[in-house]
Amino acid sequence: MSAAQHYVEHYRELASKLPGEHLPWLRRLREEAQSRFSASGFPSPREEEWKYTNVATLEKKLFVPTVGAPAGATDTNALARLRLEGAWLLVFVDGVYSAEHSVTANLPEGVIATSLANALEQYPDLIEGLLNQVVPEVAHGFIAFTTAYFRDGAFVHIPAGKVLDRPLQVIHFSTRPDGLSVTRNLVALEQNAEASLVETYAGIGDSSYLTASVTEISVGENAGFDHYKLQSETAKSYHFGGIYAREARSARLRQHHLAFGGLLARTEIHAQLGHAAECELDGLFLATGRRHLDTQTLIHHRAPCGTSRETYRGIAGDRARGVFAGRIVVHPEAQKTDAEMSNRNLLLSEDAEIDSKPQLEIHADDVKCAHGVTVGQLDPEAIFYLESRGVDEPTARNMLTFAFANEMVEKIRLSSLKRLVQSELLSFLPQSDIRKDWL
Amino acid sequence: MLKIENLHVRVDDKPILKGISLDIRPGEVHAIMGPNGSGKSTLSHVLAGRAGYEVTDGTVSYLGRNLLEMKPEERAREGVFLAFQYPVEIAGVSNIYLLKAALNAIRKHRGLSEVDAMDFLKLVKEKIKAVNLDEQFLYRGVNEGFSGGEKKRNEILQMAVLEPSLCILDETDSGLDIDALKLVADGVNALRSADRSFILVTHYQRLLNYIKPDQVHVLAHGRIMKSGDASLALELEKKGYGWVDQLTSAGA
Numbered sequence: 001m002s003a004a005q006h007y008v009e010h011y012r013e014l015a016s017k018l019p020g021e022h023l024p025w026l027r028r029l030r031e032e033a034q035s036r037f038s039a040s041g042f043p044s045p046r047e048e049e050w051k052y053t054n055v056a057t058l059e060k061k062l063f064v065p066t067v068g069a070p071a072g073a074t075d076t077n078a079l080a081r082l083r084l085e086g087a088w089l090l091v092f093v094d095g096v097y098s099a100e101h102s103v104t105a106n107l108p109e110g111v112i113a114t115s116l117a118n119a120l121e122q123y124p125d126l127i128e129g130l131l132n133q134v135v136p137e138v139a140h141g142f143i144a145f146t147t148a149y150f151r152d153g154a155f156v157h158i159p160a161g162k163v164l165d166r167p168l169q170v171i172h173f174s175t176r177p178d179g180l181s182v183t184r185n186l187v188a189l190e191q192n193a194e195a196s197l198v199e200t201y202a203g204i205g206d207s208s209y210l211t212a213s214v215t216e217i218s219v220g221e222n223a224g225f226d227h228y229k230l231q232s233e234t235a236k237s238y239h240f241g242g243i244y245a246r247e248a249r250s251a252r253l254r255q256h257h258l259a260f261g262g263l264l265a266r267t268e269i270h271a272q273l274g275h276a277a278e279c280e281l282d283g284l285f286l287a288t289g290r291r292h293l294d295t296q297t298l299i300h301h302r303a304p305c306g307t308s309r310e311t312y313r314g315i316a317g318d319r320a321r322g323v324f325a326g327r328i329v330v331h332p333e334a335q336k337t338d339a340e341m342s343n344r345n346l347l348l349s350e351d352a353e354i355d356s357k358p359q360l361e362i363h364a365d366d367v368k369c370a371h372g373v374t375v376g377q378l379d380p381e382a383i384f385y386l387e388s389r390g391v392d393e394p395t396a397r398n399m400l401t402f403a404f405a406n407e408m409v410e411k412i413r414l415s416s417l418k419r420l421v422q423s424e425l426l427s428f429l430p431q432s433d434i435r436k437d438w439l
Numbered sequence: 440m441l442k443i444e445n446l447h448v449r450v451d452d453k454p455i456l457k458g459i460s461l462d463i464r465p466g467e468v469h470a471i472m473g474p475n476g477s478g479k480s481t482l483s484h485v486l487a488g489r490a491g492y493e494v495t496d497g498t499v500s501y502l503g504r505n506l507l508e509m510k511p512e513e514r515a516r517e518g519v520f521l522a523f524q525y526p527v528e529i530a531g532v533s534n535i536y537l538l539k540a541a542l543n544a545i546r547k548h549r550g551l552s553e554v555d556a557m558d559f560l561k562l563v564k565e566k567i568k569a570v571n572l573d574e575q576f577l578y579r580g581v582n583e584g585f586s587g588g589e590k591k592r593n594e595i596l597q598m599a600v601l602e603p604s605l606c607i608l609d610e611t612d613s614g615l616d617i618d619a620l621k622l623v624a625d626g627v628n629a630l631r632s633a634d635r636s637f638i639l640v641t642h643y644q645r646l647l648n649y650i651k652p653d654q655v656h657v658l659a660h661g662r663i664m665k666s667g668d669a670s671l672a673l674e675l676e677k678k679g680y681g682w683v684d685q686l687t688s689a690g691a
Contacts, residue, residue, distance in 0.1 A: 380490075385527040385581075388487050389537060389597065390515035390544035399540070403531025403580075 003059045004041040004141075008034065010065060011149055018151060019117035025128055026120070033139075033147035042141045049140075052323040052355050053266050053294040058238065063180035063210040066094045066151055074101065074175060078204050082232075084416040087169040087198070088113055094174055095151045095181030095211075101171075112157040113168055116184060119155035126157065130186050134216040134244045136270060142240045146182050146214045153183035153213070156197060160190040160220070167414055168197040174237065177207035185215040189223040191248070196226035198417055201233055201241070202261070208236040217245035217253070221274075224252040228417060231259040231267065232424050235289060239265035247277040249303075256412060257283040258421055259293050260428040266294035266323075273299065273306035273334075283312040284408035286401075286428050287320035287352070294323040301334035301364075310341040313408050314356070315401060317348030317430045327359040328369065335364050341371040346404050348378065348397070348430060398429050440465045440636045441486075441506075441605055446497035448478075448485050455481045457661035458497070463605075468637040470647055470672060473658035474680040479640045480524060482658070483609040486638075487521035488514050501605065515541070516548035518604030522594040522611045529581040534593065537581050538563060538600050545601060566599040569629065571622055588619035595626035606630070607638045612646040624649030644676040659683045 001009075011018075011034070020026040042058050043050040074093050079101060083089060090113060091101035097115030104113055112119065119127055135143050154170040174181055189195060201211060211233065219225045233239050239262040247253050251274060257267055271279045279299060287293040293316075299308045308328065316322040322345070330337045345354045358371045378400050386396035405425055412418040441463040448456040455478045463469050473479045485492045486499065488511030499506040506514065529537070543553050554562075567574060570592040582590050591611050598606055611623055627637060627650050639646060647655070647669065655671040657664045664683050665671065675682070 379527070382527045382529050384489055384511065385523065385529070386537070387511035388489075388515055388521050388523075389541040389601070390512050390548070391537075391540055392510075392512045392544075395540075399532055399536075400529065403529060406531050 002041055003062060004038050006062050007065075007145070007149065008038050014065065018149070020120035020124070020127075023120065023124055023128075026131075029132060030148050033144040036139070037141055037144040037148055040141045040144065042145070047140065049296060049325070053264070053292065055264065057264065058210070061208070064176075064178055065149065065180040065182065066096055066176070074098070074173065075204050076101075078202070079171065079173060082171055082200050082202055082420065084167060084169050084198060084414065084420065086416070087167045090115065090154045090168070090170045092152060092154070092170070092172045092181070092183060094176050094179050095172070095183050097152050108162060108164065110159040111162055111164065112155065114155055116150070116153040116155045116186060127155070127186065130188055130216070130218065131184070132216070134218055134246045134272075135214065135242070136244065142212055143214055143242055146184055146212050146242075149182045150184040151182055153185040154187075155185070156187045156195075158189045158193040158195050161192045163193065164195040167417075168195065169200065170197065171200045171202070172211065172213060174203035174209045174211060174233070175205070176209060177205070179209040181209070181211045181213070183213040185213065187215065187217045187225070187227075189219050189225050191221040191223055193220065194224040196228070196414065198228040198230065198414070200230045201239060203234040203237055206234060206236055208238070208263075209234075210238040212240045214242040214244070217243065219245065219247045219251040219253050221248040222250045223248070226254045226256075226413065228256045228412065228414070229258065229267065230417070230421060230424065231257075231261055231265060233261035233265060235261070235263060237262050241265075241267040243267065243269045245271045247271065247273050247279065249275040250277060252278045254280040255282070257281075257295060258409075258424075259283075259285040259295065260424055262291060262293065264292045266296070268296045268298070270298040271300070271308070273301050273303065273308065275303040276305040277303070279306070279308040281308070281310040281312075282408060282411050284405055285314045285322055285324075286405060286425060287314075287316045287322045288318050288428055288430050289320060290318065291320045292323075293320070295325075297326045299328045299339065301328070301330045301337040301339065304334055305336045306334060306338070308339045311408070311411075312343045313405065314343070314345040314354050315348065315405060316345075316352035316354050319349070319351045321352065322354040324354070325357040325359070326371075327361070328371075329361045330364050330367050330369065332363045335366045337364060337367040337369070339367070339369045343371075343373045345373075345375040346377065346401065347375060348401060394431050398431065401429060402426065440467075440502065442500045444498050446485070446499060447495045448481055449493045449495055450481065450491060454495075455661055456485070459661075459663060461656065461663070463636050463638065465636055466631075466633040467653040468631070468639065468650060470639045470641060470652040470655045471658055472641055472644070472655060472672060472675060474683070475642070477658045478661045479658055480609055483521055483607050483638070483640050486607055487511060487519065512544070516545050520598050520601060520603035520606050522591075522598060522606065522608045524610040524613065526582045526590040526594055528583045528585075530583050532581050533578050534581050535563065535577040538577075538597060541597065541601055563600060567596055569599065570596045570626055572596065587614045588616065591615060592619065592622055592626075595623055599626060599630060602630070604634065605636050605638070607640070609640045610642060611639075612641055612643065620646065621649060644672045647672045657683055
């Protein structure tokens with residue numbers, strides 16, 4: 001039996017317990033997605049965009065979905081560590097909303113931040129207009145999988161003109177060995193609204209689990225949205241995350257992706273820019289051990305005068321592998337587009353590998369586009385300089401690696417998140433047990 | 440302090456130092472002068488423990504221990520300091536972090552506790568004033584975007600904070616204008632003490648107007664051609680390095 005058949009079977013009995021089951025439009029959407037997933041299964045390396053990331057393991061390793069059951073006991077210390085001070089918080093344990101751990105008191109009037117399951121009960125019409133509207137037209141197996149089987153997810157809606165003065169945080173926390181968490185998150189900002197949101201993915205123990213999560217973002221006219229994703233899953237876990245955003249006229253989106261954890265993890269970040277929209281994509285991965293971390297970005301300039309800035313750094317050590325594919329498409333109507341992409345990579349060991357694939361597709365003539373890629377190693381001169389000041393070699397290497405990564409961390413505008421990311425980064429460095437005298 | 444005997448060093452199978460002997464006692468300042476390619480920088484690098492140099496013969500004893508067996512960081516912790524000819528720029532590691540890491544590494548090695556944060560800041564602010572660098576340099580990446588003179592003064596700042604026993608200055612004077620040169624010299628002179636020694640590697644006599652050496656050695660073709668007191672530097676300045684080559688042929 002293929003993995004697809006396994007999940008189709010599994011969900012046959014569970015379908016009636018998935019949220020929104022009473023909504024005919026959603027049932028239809030799920031059924032269509034299920035037949036697509038059932039036909040395609042998970043993506044294979046034969047598909048160009050999956051060339052470097054082979055998820056064949058997921059054919060053999062079958063995970064058990066969380067359906068219906070309330071969230072179990074949770075390691076509150078592990079959760080507390082991930083919490084950002086002063087943020088409104090939605091917590092999902094094994095893909096299910098945990099009201100107990102969430103903090104949504106005192107949200108400004110008109111702002112909705114709740115679970116998608118709740119929202120489907122309370123605001124079904126609003127959700128119908130938003131769900132599955134921003135995902136790629138040709139959705140691969142993982143996206144179809146989440147559409148068919150999502151158990152929950154975050155729903156955030158910021159009405160026109162509302163500006164949040166505190167960040168929102170969504171923590172996706174996995175606790176069950178061999179567990180499967182499937183979530184769909186939906187974020188919508190109406191015109192002139194402003195907000196920032198941090199999604200954190202983590203787990204406990206050294207168990208293997210699979211997280212599949214899609215976040216759709218729609219940023220209204222002249223609205224501004226900062227989105228952060230911190231992927232700090234456990235060492236044996238599998239992670240697929242899709243972040244798909246659409247920006248209306250003059251909207252501003254800043255997305256910052258930080259990936260350190262998981263055994264096999266991939267995040268896709270797509271943005272579609274409207275007239276004079278601005279988009280800033282930043283990202284950092286640090287792959288150590290035998291991890292495989294893949295980031296795929298795609299920016300569609302679909303209207304004139306859009307600006308995009310993409311800055312990614314990747315680090316791979318030990319026997320790890322990192323993948324970065326950045327694609328920018330400038331459509332014929334997108335004159336006066338200004339797009340820049342830079343990707344710098346650092347290899348820490350002989351056995352590590354990084355594949356970087358920048359792609360510019362320009363179909364308009366009056367545009368400014370640039371890209372640059374480098375792959376290098378730690379500078380032996382710099383290592384010797386530090387050694388000559390009394391710093392031992394492993395510490396010197398870690399200092400320099402941290403420094404390379406930290407320039408991306410410094411781009412985080414939330415100081416509480418910056419501190420959390422720095423401490424995560426340090427804990428994932430090779431030989432992370434050595435003293436951090438330099439901090 | 441430092442005793443070098445018959446030191447032979449190769450780089451990529453090419454002999455660079457061909458039998459250097461030096462005896463530097465505590466409190467002394469030795470100047471090593473020589474033309475380009477004479478092996479001056481090789482000597483500094485070998486003493487600091489840089490990789491890529493093969494010692495084929497000879498010994499180096501530092502405070503009674505075999506220096507050549509020590510790793511670079513161990514030498515630093517034992518009090519050997521090399522002021523680089525070309526200090527390395529390290530983006531993302533702030534100057535003050537490096538100073539603190541270096542100082543704590545040395546303290547730990549000596550069985551001392553980590554430096555108190557307030558004491559450390561006070562010390563560093565006092566020392567940075569002496570080299571006439573603005574305090575904001577502490578929070579910039581190590582040497583990142585510093586001018587040539589600022590880099591050299593930053594080396595002197597590190598030296599002042601770490602208080603080494605043996606200071607090796609590798610062409611610290613090159614590329615400095617007269618004001619920066621004086622600051623560097625003042626930094627060195629302020630550190631002179633009965634139990635601290637200096638090796639000044641330099642191409643020009645100019646620096647020695649401000650730091651009076653106890654001994655001057657002229658290095659050429661991997662050998663010390665002539666040693667003498669401070670007046671040797673002046674003689675060399677007057678006669679030029681061509682004179683040294685005549686000494687070679689005379690000695691041969």
